[in-house]
Amino acid sequence: xxxxxxDLYEGLLNGDRRAAARLISMVENQDRSVRQVLRMLHQHAxxxxxxxxxxxxxxxxxxLACGLTKRYRDAGLAVGIICVDPTxxxxxxxxxxxxxxxxxxxxxxxxxxxxxxxxxxxxxxxMATNDVINILDAFGKDFIIVExxxxxxxxxxxxxxxxxxxxVTMPGAGDEIQAIKAGILEIGDIFVVNKADRDGAHRxxxxxxxxxxxxxxxxxxxxxPPVIATKALDGEGIEExxxxxxxxxxxxxxxxxxxxxxxxxxxxxLLEILNLKVSQAAARVLDEDEEGRELVRRMTARxxxxxxxxxxxxxxxxxREVEKPGT
Amino acid sequence: xxxxxxDLYEGLLNGDRRAAARLISMVENQDRSVRQVLRMLHQHAxxxxxxxxxxxxxxxxxxLACGLTKRYRDAGLAVGIICVDPTxxxxxxxxxxxxxxxxxxxxxxxxxxxxxxxxxxxxxxxMATNDVINILDAFGKDFIIVExxxxxxxxxxxxxxxxxxxxVTMPGAGDEIQAIKAGILEIGDIFVVNKADRDGAHRxxxxxxxxxxxxxxxxxxxxxPPVIATKALDGEGIEExxxxxxxxxxxxxxxxxxxxxxxxxxxxxLLEILNLKVSQAAARVLDEDEEGRELVRRMTARxxxxxxxxxxxxxxxxxREVEKPGT
Numbered sequence: 001x002x003x004x005x006x007d008l009y010e011g012l013l014n015g016d017r018r019a020a021a022r023l024i025s026m027v028e029n030q031d032r033s034v035r036q037v038l039r040m041l042h043q044h045a046x047x048x049x050x051x052x053x054x055x056x057x058x059x060x061x062x063x064l065a066c067g068l069t070k071r072y073r074d075a076g077l078a079v080g081i082i083c084v085d086p087t088x089x090x091x092x093x094x095x096x097x098x099x100x101x102x103x104x105x106x107x108x109x110x111x112x113x114x115x116x117x118x119x120x121x122x123x124x125x126x127m128a129t130n131d132v133i134n135i136l137d138a139f140g141k142d143f144i145i146v147e148x149x150x151x152x153x154x155x156x157x158x159x160x161x162x163x164x165x166x167x168v169t170m171p172g173a174g175d176e177i178q179a180i181k182a183g184i185l186e187i188g189d190i191f192v193v194n195k196a197d198r199d200g201a202h203r204x205x206x207x208x209x210x211x212x213x214x215x216x217x218x219x220x221x222x223x224x225p226p227v228i229a230t231k232a233l234d235g236e237g238i239e240e241x242x243x244x245x246x247x248x249x250x251x252x253x254x255x256x257x258x259x260x261x262x263x264x265x266x267x268x269x270l271l272e273i274l275n276l277k278v279s280q281a282a283a284r285v286l287d288e289d290e291e292g293r294e295l296v297r298r299m300t301a302r303x304x305x306x307x308x309x310x311x312x313x314x315x316x317x318x319x320r321e322v323e324k325p326g327t
Numbered sequence: 328x329x330x331x332x333x334d335l336y337e338g339l340l341n342g343d344r345r346a347a348a349r350l351i352s353m354v355e356n357q358d359r360s361v362r363q364v365l366r367m368l369h370q371h372a373x374x375x376x377x378x379x380x381x382x383x384x385x386x387x388x389x390x391l392a393c394g395l396t397k398r399y400r401d402a403g404l405a406v407g408i409i410c411v412d413p414t415x416x417x418x419x420x421x422x423x424x425x426x427x428x429x430x431x432x433x434x435x436x437x438x439x440x441x442x443x444x445x446x447x448x449x450x451x452x453x454m455a456t457n458d459v460i461n462i463l464d465a466f467g468k469d470f471i472i473v474e475x476x477x478x479x480x481x482x483x484x485x486x487x488x489x490x491x492x493x494x495v496t497m498p499g500a501g502d503e504i505q506a507i508k509a510g511i512l513e514i515g516d517i518f519v520v521n522k523a524d525r526d527g528a529h530r531x532x533x534x535x536x537x538x539x540x541x542x543x544x545x546x547x548x549x550x551x552p553p554v555i556a557t558k559a560l561d562g563e564g565i566e567e568x569x570x571x572x573x574x575x576x577x578x579x580x581x582x583x584x585x586x587x588x589x590x591x592x593x594x595x596x597l598l599e600i601l602n603l604k605v606s607q608a609a610a611r612v613l614d615e616d617e618e619g620r621e622l623v624r625r626m627t628a629r630x631x632x633x634x635x636x637x638x639x640x641x642x643x644x645x646x647r648e649v650e651k652p653g654t
Contacts, residue, residue, distance in 0.1 A: 035634060042632035259627065266626040266633060267613050271606055273637040278605045279598055286594050299593040300586065305369035306593060307362060310600040 005033045009040055012139055017112065020139045024114055027131045038131055045137035046262070048080070049249050052162030053147040054187075059168045060194040062102065063232035064241070065145045069105055071242050072143050078110040080136035084129055084158055085117050085149040112136060126157040127272040130265075133161060159187055161265055163258070164248045166190045166241070169208070172200035185211055188225050190244045196229035196237065205229060223251050282313055291316070332360045336367055339466055344439065347466045351441055354458045365458055372464035373589070375407070376576050379489030380474040381514075386495045387521040389429065390559035391568070392472045396432055398569050399470050405437040407463035411456055411485055412444050412476040439463060453484040454599040457592075460488055486514055488592055490585070491575045493517045493568070496535070499527035512538055515552055517571045523556035523564065532556060550578050609640055618643070 008026075011019025026034035051068070053061045062083070069079045081102070105111045116129060129146065136144050148158050159165045167188035191212070193204050208227045226244050230237030252258040285292035295312060298304035335353075338346030353361035378395070380388045389410070396406045408429070432438045443456060456473060463471050475485050486492045494515035518539070520531050535554045553571050557564030579585040612619035622639055625631035 039632040039634045042626075043629050046629050263623055263627050266623055266636075267610070269633040270613070270622075270626065270637050270640065271609055273633055274609055274640060275602050275606060277637060277641060279602060282598055282601055283594070286597070295597075296590055296593055299369075299597065300590050302370050302373050305366045306596040306600055307366045309593075310597050310604060313597065313601060314604060 005037050009037045012037075012041070012135065013044060015140065017109065020112060020135060021114075023135050024132050027128055027135070028116065034131075038134060041134055041138040045134045048133075048137040048141050048144045049164070049245075050133055050137075050144045050146060050162045051245055052159035052165040053145060053168060054156075054159050054165065055168030055192075057149060059170045060230075060232045061147050061149075061168050064166075064168060064192065064194065064230065064238070065147050066102055066105060067230075067232050067235055067238040068143075068145060068242060068245075069111060071238060073105075073108060073110065077142040078140055079112070080133075080139070080141035080144040081105075081111070081113045082129060082132055082136070082144065082146045083113070083115045083149070084125065084146060085115070112139070112141065126161070127269075127276065129158050130161050130269055130272070156187060160268060163252060163261060164189045164245050166192055166245070168192045168194055169204065170195045171198040171204045185215055189223065189248050190241070191225055191227045192230050192237075192241060193227065194230045194232050197231055201229060222255060223248065285313060332364050336364045339364075339368070339462065340371060342467065344436065347439060347462060348441075350462050351459050354455055354462070355443065361458075365461060368461055368465040372461045375460075375464040375468050375471045376491070376572075377460055377464075377471045377473060377489045378572055379486035379492040380472060380495060381483075381486050381492065382495030382519075384476060386497045387557075387559045388474050388476075388495050391493075391495060391519065391521065391557065391565070392474050393429055393432060394557075394559050394562055394565040395470075395472060395569060395572075396438060398565060400432075400435060400437065404469040405467055406439070407460075407466070407468035407471040408432075408438070408440045409456060409459055409463070409471065409473045410440070410442045410476070411452065411473060412442070439466070439468065453488070454596075454603065456485050457488050457596055457599070483514060487595060490579060490588060491516045491572050493519055493572070495519045495521055496531065497522045498525040498531045512542060516550065516575050517568070518552055518554045519557055519564075519568060520554065521557045521559050524558055528556060549582060550575065612640060 008019045008023050012023060023034060023037060025031075026037075053065055055061055065081055065083075069081060072079050102113050106113050114132065116125070116132065133144055133146065146158060146162055165187050167190070169191070171193060191208050193201060193208065195201075196205075205227055212225050212227065228237055228240050228244060230241060232238065252261065286296055287293070292313070295304065295309045299306055299309050335346045335350050339350060350361060350364060353364075380392055382388055392408055392410075396408060399406050429440050433440050441459060443452070443459065460471055460473065473485060473489055492514050494517070496518070498520060518535050520528060520535065522528075523532075532554055539552050539554065555564055555567050555571060557568060559565065579588065613623055614620070619640070622631065622636045626633055626636050
């Protein structure tokens with residue numbers, strides 16, 4: 001480990017904010033020396049409860065994140081907030097829209113806020129997000145809120161790292177409910193209808209209750225996702241949300257699902273690292289190795305199909321490449 | 328190869344639309360028997376020119392796709408259209424918004440239209456999209472238009488398979504221009520300002536010209552991306568767009584970049600297949616193999632970090648798993 005990386009590691013464990021910020025920047029800048037730090041951080045992580053906040057833009061996720069954070073701070077808990085925007089290439093330095101509302105929080109030394117975009121996502125944004133979760137976890141945050149901007153495939157990927165997934169919608173969002181039906185229903189542990197003073201709130205609440213009631217396989221689980229009405233701007237319903245998250249955390253612990261979730265997260269993390277290693281090694285093989293270049297030539301000439309070429313790379317070329325030092 | 332797969336392969340090469348539709352459904356349904364067909368199709372693909380259409384929702388990409396298709400059909404060319412919506416889990420069967428406008432085209436036996444969502448994307452949506460491109464290419468389509476719904480990370484991934492990437496925007500979209508600046512400028516071979524009769528069109532055109540002019544590294548390329556004003560609904564500017572695509576195709580051929588692009592595409596295809604194979608094999612190892620399960624246990628207990636575990640899987644467990652039949 002380089003001296004800098006070692007210093008940052010020590011700094012992080014000693015509660016130095018700049019060390020945390022610097023390590024996160026290294027993740028985003030794809031600085032290889034951060035890997036060694038992440039390895040060593042693993043033993044210090046695993047204590048934070050990770051809350052995913054997902055749902056369509058404009059539903060008020062950032063306001064909810066701020067409201068929750070204030071409550072956790074009142075209880076003396078340390079909080080990390082990661083705002084992930086897969087549609088934006090902007091990273092940490094840039095400000096996301098709702099950052100203004102987070103301004104008052106960001107002066108608090110026990111709140112750490114970071115925005116992440118799609119840039120700097122070697123191995124995918126979900127891997128980078130997970131790295132940042134681990135950094136904030138080892139940094140001693142009790143709760144880490146991962147807010148995603150959209151509700152698409154990438155967001156679902158990211159939410160898989162959360163212990164509790166909160167899906168946020170708002171009244172009258174008929175299409176949104178459809179979207180929830182189609183893909184988001186499965187991942188929601190808690191549903192929030194924000195801006196609940198608007199027209200159609202009762203309808204949206206009832207629709208969601210109905211969907212949860214009739215969810216296929218819903219009976220198999222002892223956890224019935226609650227549907228919570230909030231007015232995040234006025235702080236209404238935030239306490240109920242906080243309680244629901246606490247109840248879900250208890251449920252995970254008592255049912256033994258917490259261990260299972262942690263196992264799944266470890267597997268997912270391992271698979272992402274493995275894919276990155278394999279991709280990097282294979283790219284080198286295809287660009288630099290004589291036999292690798294010949295495979296590319298034959299594929300391009302349509303003499304060899306990519307499936308067969310992939311098998312060739314797998315069986316003969318990859319192993320020795322991966323064993324090279326520095327990979 | 329199963330009898331069905333073999334029949335579908337023959338059917339596709341003989342111009343049977345139902346065979347094409349069936350093979351695409353097999354890709355979406357992650358039917359393993361389609362892999363063997365895709366291997367054999369490789370030798371028959373490589374003739375189509377693939378046009379990517381990307382840009383923000385509402386810019387009129389579908390209308391442009393329809394307009395282009397009509398022109399190609401007037402010239403006697405066969406066209407495939409793939410509408411990719413990474414934010415939707417809906418697949419082929421479901422209709423995307425602009426499908427209505429495509430209705431009149433879809434009766435034409437030489438036009439093949441297919442919508443794809445994020446579901447059925449084993450190995451990622453970009454891999455599935457590439458499989459569908461290859462199917463339509465071997466099916467004999469001269470032009471394949473890949474329309475993506477958004478302009479985020481996933482769309483950029485998908486567009487990498489296109490020979491010519493058309494970025495679509497519209498007047499007054501100040502934020503859009505920013506987005507183009509941030510990430511999309513690099514990938515655009517042609518820029519379109521659609522709805523060019525609206526206020527602010529001149530400004531948007533001038534902004535784009537300026538950005539292209541001052542693009543870092545722009546001088547290195549002999550291709551200067553044209554900026555085309557269109558009113559797709561009235562058919563205005565479509566001829567210019569068609570010409571620009573033809574000129575870009577000529578440029579790729581004459582400069583030798585076509586071969587380079589094909590090579591890059593082959594490498595990308597190989598890497599995606601490889602990642603899928605490795606992920607599947609590794610998931611099996613972690614779930615079923617005694618040593619693999621022990622790795623998961625130690626990671627969960629924080630005794631072993633995922634990076635070290637990934638190396639373990641790579642070096643000792645993966646090779647024998649990959650060599651098992653049926654992978």
